[in-house]
Amino acid sequence: MKYVDANTVQKRMNTRILKNNILKYLFLIATLFGLFVLAILIIQVLRDGLQWIDWNFLTGKLSNDAERAGIMGAILGTFWMMIVVAPVTLILGIGTAIYLELYAKKGVFQSFIQTNISNLAGVPSIVYGILGLTIFVRAMDLGNIVLAGGLTLSLLILPIVIVAAQEAIRSVPQHLSEASYGMGATKWQTVKNIILPAALPGILTGAILALSRAIGETAPLTVLGIPALILPFPEGIFDKFTALPMQIYYWTLDSSLVAEYVNLAAATIVVLLLLLFLLNSTAIIIRNKFQQRY
Amino acid sequence: MSVSMTEKSNINLKTTVSSKKTVHTDKDKVFHTRDLNLWYGQTHALKDINLDTYEKEVTAIIGPSGCGKSTYLKTLNRMVELVPSVKITGEINYNGRSILDKSFKVEDLRTHVGMVFQKPNPFPKSIYDNIAYGPRIHGIKSKKILDEIVEKSLRGAYIWDEVKDRLKENAYGLSGGQQQRLCIARTLAIEPDVILMDEPTSALDPKSTLRIEDLIQELKKDYSIIIVTHNMQQAARISDRTAFFLNGEVVEYDQTDDIFTNPKDNRTEDYISGRFG
Amino acid sequence: MSVSMTEKSNINLKTTVSSKKTVHTDKDKVFHTRDLNLWYGQTHALKDINLDTYEKEVTAIIGPSGCGKSTYLKTLNRMVELVPSVKITGEINYNGRSILDKSFKVEDLRTHVGMVFQKPNPFPKSIYDNIAYGPRIHGIKSKKILDEIVEKSLRGAYIWDEVKDRLKENAYGLSGGQQQRLCIARTLAIEPDVILMDEPTSALDPKSTLRIEDLIQELKKDYSIIIVTHNMQQAARISDRTAFFLNGEVVEYDQTDDIFTNPKDNRTEDYISGRFG
Amino acid sequence: GSDSENNASGNNGNSSEENNSSSNNNEEENNEEIEELEGSVVIDGSGTVFPLMSRLAEEYMLNEQEGVSVEVSRAGTSAGFEKFLQEDGTDFNDASRFIKEEEQQKADDLGIEVKELKVALDGLTFVTHPDNDWATEMTPDELKSIFLADGGIETWSDINPEWPDEKINTYGPNENHGTYEFFYESILEEQDLVDDVNLQQDYSTLVTLVSEDVNGIGFFGFGYYVNNQDKLNAVHVDFGDGPVEPSLDTIAEDGDYAGFTRPVFTYLNVNNAKEKPQVLDYAIYVMNSVNDFAGETGFAPIPEDEASKLVEELEALK
Amino acid sequence: MADNHTKPSNAVHVREMIHQKKKVKNFSQVLEKSIPVFLFLFALISILTTAGIIYTLFIETIEFFKIVPIWEFFTGTVLKPMSQNPEFGVLPLLSGTIISSVIAMLVAGPIGMMAAIYLSEYASDNVRRTLKPLLEVLAGIPTIVYGFFAFTFVTPLIRSIWPEVEATNILSPGIVMGIMIIPMIASLSEDAMTSVPNSMREGALALGATKLESTFKVVIPAALSGIIASFVLGISRAIGETMIVTIASGSSKNFTFDITQSMQTMTAYIVEVSGGEAPAGSTIYYSLYAVAMTLFVFTLLMNLLARYVSRKFREEY
Ligand SMILES: Nc1ncnc2c1ncn2[C@@H]1O[C@H](COP(=O)(O)OP(=O)(O)OP(=O)(O)O)[C@@H](O)[C@H]1O
Ligand SMILES: Nc1ncnc2c1ncn2[C@@H]1O[C@H](COP(=O)(O)OP(=O)(O)OP(=O)(O)O)[C@@H](O)[C@H]1O
Numbered sequence A: 001m002k003y004v005d006a007n008t009v010q011k012r013m014n015t016r017i018l019k020n021n022i023l024k025y026l027f028l029i030a031t032l033f034g035l036f037v038l039a040i041l042i043i044q045v046l047r048d049g050l051q052w053i054d055w056n057f058l059t060g061k062l063s064n065d066a067e068r069a070g071i072m073g074a075i076l077g078t079f080w081m082m083i084v085v086a087p088v089t090l091i092l093g094i095g096t097a098i099y100l101e102l103y104a105k106k107g108v109f110q111s112f113i114q115t116n117i118s119n120l121a122g123v124p125s126i127v128y129g130i131l132g133l134t135i136f137v138r139a140m141d142l143g144n145i146v147l148a149g150g151l152t153l154s155l156l157i158l159p160i161v162i163v164a165a166q167e168a169i170r171s172v173p174q175h176l177s178e179a180s181y182g183m184g185a186t187k188w189q190t191v192k193n194i195i196l197p198a199a200l201p202g203i204l205t206g207a208i209l210a211l212s213r214a215i216g217e218t219a220p221l222t223v224l225g226i227p228a229l230i231l232p233f234p235e236g237i238f239d240k241f242t243a244l245p246m247q248i249y250y251w252t253l254d255s256s257l258v259a260e261y262v263n264l265a266a267a268t269i270v271v272l273l274l275l276l277f278l279l280n281s282t283a284i285i286i287r288n289k290f291q292q293r294y
Numbered sequence B, C: 001m002s003v004s005m006t007e008k009s010n011i012n013l014k015t016t017v018s019s020k021k022t023v024h025t026d027k028d029k030v031f032h033t034r035d036l037n038l039w040y041g042q043t044h045a046l047k048d049i050n051l052d053t054y055e056k057e058v059t060a061i062i063g064p065s066g067c068g069k070s071t072y073l074k075t076l077n078r079m080v081e082l083v084p085s086v087k088i089t090g091e092i093n094y095n096g097r098s099i100l101d102k103s104f105k106v107e108d109l110r111t112h113v114g115m116v117f118q119k120p121n122p123f124p125k126s127i128y129d130n131i132a133y134g135p136r137i138h139g140i141k142s143k144k145i146l147d148e149i150v151e152k153s154l155r156g157a158y159i160w161d162e163v164k165d166r167l168k169e170n171a172y173g174l175s176g177g178q179q180q181r182l183c184i185a186r187t188l189a190i191e192p193d194v195i196l197m198d199e200p201t202s203a204l205d206p207k208s209t210l211r212i213e214d215l216i217q218e219l220k221k222d223y224s225i226i227i228v229t230h231n232m233q234q235a236a237r238i239s240d241r242t243a244f245f246l247n248g249e250v251v252e253y254d255q256t257d258d259i260f261t262n263p264k265d266n267r268t269e270d271y272i273s274g275r276f277g
Numbered sequence D: 001g002s003d004s005e006n007n008a009s010g011n012n013g014n015s016s017e018e019n020n021s022s023s024n025n026n027e028e029e030n031n032e033e034i035e036e037l038e039g040s041v042v043i044d045g046s047g048t049v050f051p052l053m054s055r056l057a058e059e060y061m062l063n064e065q066e067g068v069s070v071e072v073s074r075a076g077t078s079a080g081f082e083k084f085l086q087e088d089g090t091d092f093n094d095a096s097r098f099i100k101e102e103e104q105q106k107a108d109d110l111g112i113e114v115k116e117l118k119v120a121l122d123g124l125t126f127v128t129h130p131d132n133d134w135a136t137e138m139t140p141d142e143l144k145s146i147f148l149a150d151g152g153i154e155t156w157s158d159i160n161p162e163w164p165d166e167k168i169n170t171y172g173p174n175e176n177h178g179t180y181e182f183f184y185e186s187i188l189e190e191q192d193l194v195d196d197v198n199l200q201q202d203y204s205t206l207v208t209l210v211s212e213d214v215n216g217i218g219f220f221g222f223g224y225y226v227n228n229q230d231k232l233n234a235v236h237v238d239f240g241d242g243p244v245e246p247s248l249d250t251i252a253e254d255g256d257y258a259g260f261t262r263p264v265f266t267y268l269n270v271n272n273a274k275e276k277p278q279v280l281d282y283a284i285y286v287m288n289s290v291n292d293f294a295g296e297t298g299f300a301p302i303p304e305d306e307a308s309k310l311v312e313e314l315e316a317l318k
Numbered sequence E: 001m002a003d004n005h006t007k008p009s010n011a012v013h014v015r016e017m018i019h020q021k022k023k024v025k026n027f028s029q030v031l032e033k034s035i036p037v038f039l040f041l042f043a044l045i046s047i048l049t050t051a052g053i054i055y056t057l058f059i060e061t062i063e064f065f066k067i068v069p070i071w072e073f074f075t076g077t078v079l080k081p082m083s084q085n086p087e088f089g090v091l092p093l094l095s096g097t098i099i100s101s102v103i104a105m106l107v108a109g110p111i112g113m114m115a116a117i118y119l120s121e122y123a124s125d126n127v128r129r130t131l132k133p134l135l136e137v138l139a140g141i142p143t144i145v146y147g148f149f150a151f152t153f154v155t156p157l158i159r160s161i162w163p164e165v166e167a168t169n170i171l172s173p174g175i176v177m178g179i180m181i182i183p184m185i186a187s188l189s190e191d192a193m194t195s196v197p198n199s200m201r202e203g204a205l206a207l208g209a210t211k212l213e214s215t216f217k218v219v220i221p222a223a224l225s226g227i228i229a230s231f232v233l234g235i236s237r238a239i240g241e242t243m244i245v246t247i248a249s250g251s252s253k254n255f256t257f258d259i260t261q262s263m264q265t266m267t268a269y270i271v272e273v274s275g276g277e278a279p280a281g282s283t284i285y286y287s288l289y290a291v292a293m294t295l296f297v298f299t300l301l302m303n304l305l306a307r308y309v310s311r312k313f314r315e316e317y
């Protein structure tokens, strides 16, 4: 006895297939929507900012006069901050990842740290700003200098770097470390000679992406108190500073005071996006170039 | 397998294998396992294993998937301890010393008991560095000595001629069979006494398989070899003794000929006749 | 395998299998494959396949890993098209209609040609919903009819008695063998003509394997079955015809008895005697 | 832009010339002690005064003391005082109102000596949408009643029946700002504001809000109006002698707009000035040069003699 | 085999050498023991960070509640921190935060989900490999840039369609935040769906189901926990987002639900009040910490919820 009637099945078949095809295009449109907005955003920013970018703008000092204003100070501020952030997060991030992946005993404590890290990754950046203000600016009395900003951003991206490093370490095939242990290598020898070199491209890729997150962060810096006007270029990590995103923020806010500030903000955005683009390309190149075949 | 097919395969086996089979009972024991039990957390993976292996013999371990073959093998060089939840009771003596004793340094044990894995797993380094890895971590730094070790080991694994002109190239440029021989060479470089092999040919094509099988017959002259295989014919071809594992137990352990021609246990027979999966 | 072992297994095979084997040549063709070639990107996975399968027969496909068994099977219900880079030439006729023709809707084809996979893959739903899934997408909503279909299908897969009291429970609570029979029942629910099976017992224990083998013998009365297996003994036990694949080619295709007792090609013989992997 | 170089040098030329002509007597002293200073000067406070102060800071760093870093922020007068009146507080606090008693008290408690430097005059300006062609002239009372909770005014027609019958939307700076307090204390005499007044932290936001709301009216310093004349109308206020448009002339000392005019200041932490030569130097520079930049940033200058008196007092601190 | 097989017994005696080296390996043994200790200390930093956040927020929040009763804070609808008679009701900030997050999720939820379905179920490998990273570019754009975009482009655009909308309003930053969150939802949901074993899909397709049917009846139910988790994380992100709202929504502290108006979120309040090194000791200063604490607890709960969901309701397959 047949329950499934061939005729009804046939009839329904066409509507079912049609529905499938229509929705497929709807889904595609939704996917492209984000890219469409991205395109508009970039076009908008380029239109407002591109013709304001010239040598003077890139190398000049800040100024109230839109025609004269330059962002070298902000570029240097961002640069020095990264000089702090990069080594701090790399050392702490890789160290923590190695500990969690390779040394920590699976158990309550390890999963506590792990939960803690994934929660930290979800803490709003402005809260890190308050932490930085309280600890680095106030308690350690550093003031709002590059070092304070850099340490604050380091804490902010540390969870990201840790997780990326953990993933990179985890993705080193077990059979490689087994081979090393099988030769009588100790744990640290295996970590140092086999696991870390194999994981390094993954770690670097993750770290660079995290750095580019730090470069664009504004909220924590607003809490640390970056002056609206500061002319001298920072010459080290103990100087006061401004940074690219802060400059975008102030110029956007003051755009109704001086109309051209919108253009300055847009031009700075172009520079910032370009910087991020470079960093991301580096990450991709590293990933592709050093991708291992196991 | 049905009846008449075996009459044919019979012939095959005779020509390629039987001649190499030798059985010694007077030899020295290498591993002496008594009442070995092993748990992965709650999973009782090895149950009361009693098994002796002998010097300069090939011991094969066969059994269906999940029966504990790899686990037993990895217990012999304590690689199994890399799984954190592992619990072991019982005793394993290696040349008379208890290896489960914490005073026996694993690094030490593993320089005596080398291991070759199922999937060829060279390091993502040059061929040279792959072989030199073991000697280096043990503190040998002299370029000259390393050169000698590399050549000797590669020759030992019958791969020297194929790679001698490309020692600086990445090991992943080699074919699967070459990689597996490289891994064997890498093990030879630290001059172990025993070589454990976990399905070393299961990822290889028939031709490479044959080469490795031949190599095992060669190595047997100098090393004691314990090999896990899911290929019964392979066990029949190359081993002196065969242990049949099932659900973590040793169902039968005997000279290879006996196991295959005259199994004493029904389950062994079932397995050999292909009643599993 | 060595000589004397087969004398024993011989007996086994005779009692459990040989009696069931029947060979028809006068039956209708179900699939008629001509000059089938298939590429995954650059990989030429199937080469000039010519193969006919027959109604209410069990056709077994054997061959070493990577030889194209699964690929061929998945071509028969066009599941292979899920791999985007696939290119197919040649012809496959199903009951006289060309299935590679784009006008033959895959959804349609697949309701006629059911499939059972290597690893049991029930949906993460209740047992009932697993079976009802197929009928429901075809528009059957009536609770009463669905109830009937579920019962009939589960009975057909010989699992009704084991699950009838827990139809609302999640299918993942079942054992591996039960899951596999559930998947077979799920296929029966849409009343196909053909059932394709890709190593349906390779993930199962011996007992479950036996049940599935018995079930296949039952199903053969109503369905045409094509089964891929890496277990030669299984092919010998349950199939009417056997095709031996190697490197994407059909090396030999014949009645099962002939293939195993009297292979015409050396390579078939090599394979049967275990010279691979 | 590409021609910024020309502009830049032009500006520089201009300002230094002005400096020369307006402060001849200081020139000699400056020459005597062209001492290279360094360190930083930290300024926070009024957003109203910010354009003037940041302008001065920039000029100072470019033309006077390259080694000194003057950092200017603008949290608002009241918020600025909070930062000024603490240990290691800011050096200057810009203010668009007088320091309050409580604030002075707190300074005394902390032992901070505060010096008030009047830097310019600002006219509180009421702004409307450019399309608003009715409410162009109002009396102070009318303006007040719009913002008062008890003012009885909800729609434009409540003021003048001929005006549209549309609800008036009110805007202003929030309580961080001296401008708010000046309005609340001096003009509304501390009566409650309407409930739905839209108070914002940033003046730019206010400018945008009013410039895009036909029924909006807002208030802030004259400077933010002049910079946005194209987007905003300023209400002409009739203090009794006819409507007065706020302009640099009318908001000047004793000008016609005096009713809504207020002095703006920067308050100096004298302790810091004594400790840090650059702070004092900057204070002197500010009082010497402030009148040169008042006009272009939207303020009326203070009388010359008031300025030079303050300079003298500052010199005395050396 | 063409090799000349040399027995591994002559020339170099590796075994001997290894044995000798063993004795002089004290330093490496110390290293072996001390490295884990160092690494452990590094791992502690992340715990210290959490402890630091909780401690600083907690201490000052306690101070705040000594001045402003906790009840008043959480039920007050008026927020006038700088006024002569300051009032510290957090409800205006909560309404701003919730409304902007709701708007963001209304944008990001459906669009992100549809994108996830397309990428995981329909797109070919190549298309996915191009589109997904491109989409993730959206997530990598600094929020300040989105703020600029909301303020200078989206708001004017909305106002040209809907003139009642104010120049600063919660709608525009809400939408832009949504766009920013799209890739997060798309990517995480896609991961969840991709990790549903292919055998599930094959099972459905082999029964004659269309892709749509296998997606909605098999894949999505199986991936539901991951999908829900991605939504929760999206909400958490929206709640914590700062610069977009700070720039594009102004700083009105009205307690309202009118999306055409300017509203302030908790994050924007923190920016405004701290606006440079916040003065210590005042009530306003403490209010900063009370609001931050509220924000922290909110997002912490969301993150824990996401974790819980993705763990507890993970389908067994
Ligand atoms: N790391 C592990 N954690 C928990 N259980 C494990 C682990 N490794 C193996 N097992 C379990 O121990 C049992 C024996 O596993 P083992 O790998 O030794 O089998 P095997 O005989 O080598 O199988 P195969 O032929 O598939 O390699 C199995 O039930 C397996 O599930
Ligand atoms: N999705 C795919 N993309 C590219 N190549 C594939 C794909 N699937 C299979 N192949 C290749 O096609 C060939 C045949 O594969 P197939 O899966 O059909 O082998 P099989 O006989 O089923 O092997 P097994 O016994 O391991 O299941 C192999 O070389 C395999 O690498």
Ligand SMILES: [Mg+2]
Pocket (backbone or CB within 6 Å): B069, B070, B071, B198
């Ligand atoms: Mg194994």
Ligand SMILES: [Mg+2]
Pocket (backbone or CB within 6 Å): C069, C070, C071, C198
């Ligand atoms: Mg297959």
Ligand SMILES: O=P([O-])([O-])[O-]
Pocket (backbone or CB within 6 Å): D045, D046, D047, D048, D049, D075, D076, D077, D078, D095, D096, D173, D176, D177, D178, D179, D180
């Ligand atoms: O910013 P204010 O001048 O109003 O304090």
